[in-house]
Amino acid sequence: MTATRPRPAWSDDDVEAFRELARTFLEKECAPNEDRWGEQQHVDREIWNKAGKLGLLCPSIPAEYGGGGGTFALEAALAEEQTRALSPSLGTAVHSTIVAHYINSYGTEEQKRRWLPGMASGEIVGAVAMTEPGTGSDLQSVKTKAIKAGGEYVIDGSKTFISNGLHANLVITVAKTDPENAAKGISLIVVETDGLDGFSRGRVLKKIGQHGQDTAELFYDGVRVPTDNLIGGEEGQGFIQLMQQLPQERLILAVAAVAAIEETLAQTLAYTKDRQAFGKPVFNFQNTKFKLAEVATTARIARVFVDDCISKHLAGGLDVQTASMAKWWTTQMQCDVADECLQFFGGYGYMAEYPISRLYTDARIQKIYGGTNEIMKEIISRFL
Ligand SMILES: Cc1cc2nc3c(=O)[nH]c(=O)nc-3n(C[C@H](O)[C@H](O)[C@H](O)COP(=O)(O)OP(=O)(O)OC[C@H]3O[C@@H](n4cnc5c(N)ncnc54)[C@H](O)[C@@H]3O)c2cc1C
Numbered sequence: 001m002t003a004t005r006p007r008p009a010w011s012d013d014d015v016e017a018f019r020e021l022a023r024t025f026l027e028k029e030c031a032p033n034e035d036r037w038g039e040q041q042h043v044d045r046e047i048w049n050k051a052g053k054l055g056l057l058c059p060s061i062p063a064e065y066g067g068g069g070g071t072f073a074l075e076a077a078l079a080e081e082q083t084r085a086l087s088p089s090l091g092t093a094v095h096s097t098i099v100a101h102y103i104n105s106y107g108t109e110e111q112k113r114r115w116l117p118g119m120a121s122g123e124i125v126g127a128v129a130m131t132e133p134g135t136g137s138d139l140q141s142v143k144t145k146a147i148k149a150g151g152e153y154v155i156d157g158s159k160t161f162i163s164n165g166l167h168a169n170l171v172i173t174v175a176k177t178d179p180e181n182a183a184k185g186i187s188l189i190v191v192e193t194d195g196l197d198g199f200s201r202g203r204v205l206k207k208i209g210q211h212g213q214d215t216a217e218l219f220y221d222g223v224r225v226p227t228d229n230l231i232g233g234e235e236g237q238g239f240i241q242l243m244q245q246l247p248q249e250r251l252i253l254a255v256a257a258v259a260a261i262e263e264t265l266a267q268t269l270a271y272t273k274d275r276q277a278f279g280k281p282v283f284n285f286q287n288t289k290f291k292l293a294e295v296a297t298t299a300r301i302a303r304v305f306v307d308d309c310i311s312k313h314l315a316g317g318l319d320v321q322t323a324s325m326a327k328w329w330t331t332q333m334q335c336d337v338a339d340e341c342l343q344f345f346g347g348y349g350y351m352a353e354y355p356i357s358r359l360y361t362d363a364r365i366q367k368i369y370g371g372t373n374e375i376m377k378e379i380i381s382r383f384l
Helices: 013-040 046-053 072-084 092-106 109-121 238-274 286-314 320-343 346-350 355-367 373-382
Strands: 126-129 145-149 152-163 170-176 186-192 199-204 215-226
Touching (some): 013 072, 092 186, 092 238, 238 286, 286 320, 320 346
Antiparallel strands (some): 170 186
16 A cells, blocks of 8 residues: 655665566465465465465575575565565565575585575475574573484474474474583574474464464474584584574564554555544544654654665675664564554454554564564663
8 A cells, every 4th residue: 555665775676676576476366365364374385386486485595596696675675565465474584584594694505406496486485493482582592402313313392483384394493413502502404394204283373463374383203304404514503693694584574664664654644534533534633643743754764774774784784783773673663653553543443354453463573573672672782
């Protein structure tokens, strides 16, 4: 519903052509299915292959590994369009922006050739499993173990809240290869789940929002994978690898947050200018105008900040502190704006059929995943 905004400084003709492709795909293939996907709690598996066929998966992975050969700008454009289409269920941010980049950044040549083309085509769906029932924010305390036995790792443990957890057939599993050590004992191991003994999935978890995304528990009971599946081939590098990639993960959440703020404003302006109360549009009450003036200001500031972060990231200069600032602030604003705007819809705002209710419920998780906003402030404070 958002009016087309001026082309951002970080975009170009290629990015805008990709955006157009993504928009058409989302409008035709995804948005009409969102209600059904929400009920079944996952997208249809074949939508991954359709997205892959169009080149919408792994757009910033080099072409030699099957990717689109572009930059993060493509990932950002796709995330914006998913938000605008109110179609967040296809977990491309986890698959393309996060998982594929662990492999691309740290994988050996053999690992990149083995996994990235399948991820780009949609034949392979990727997930990253950090969180466990007993530990989330305190990542160094993960209990899942991967112990070397001959040419294999034997993995035992369990993970929870894993996005793409139902469909994933490649799970980057955060495990302790040296359980005696904290951060230095952590490694990232690729678990190819198809027909794998000892690997199982729990139920798809029922959430208060983002109903169409498959978020699941994963269990590892004596799972054996070849030692070749250790990302980068050197044990104990996992924590550093995670920390290095997290700014990009946090930025993509901020990108979605700003798009959601803009969409929420657009939906609310349209509704309040149409809905009448006491003989005039709801928009005409001073309270409405002043609140929406505040929201429009927040949207503008968030947009300028995040556009700047994207430009910095494209130039290789987005620091950890700034990425954390972008994540916590934009997601906090997204939740605040969704709450204030829903109010202007009165009772209709509480009805699931009104998009504003989805903007409200889908927003809440943004302050929690990708590192909670408290952890973001903890990180920022380390640099003060
Ligand atoms: C829908 C959804 C999708 C997700 N997808 C994934 C995924 O794909 N992969 C994955 O690995 N994980 C995923 N997660 C997990 C998510 O990243 C964690 O829930 C999050 O990191 C918080 O961990 P926790 O839930 O264990 O909370 P806890 O770590 O137990 O935190 C509880 C509270 O304590 C606060 N707290 C903790 N430590 C501190 C501190 N040092 N200072 C101040 N406050 C603190 C937290 O901010 C929070 O408010 C997902 C979660 C959800 C709900």
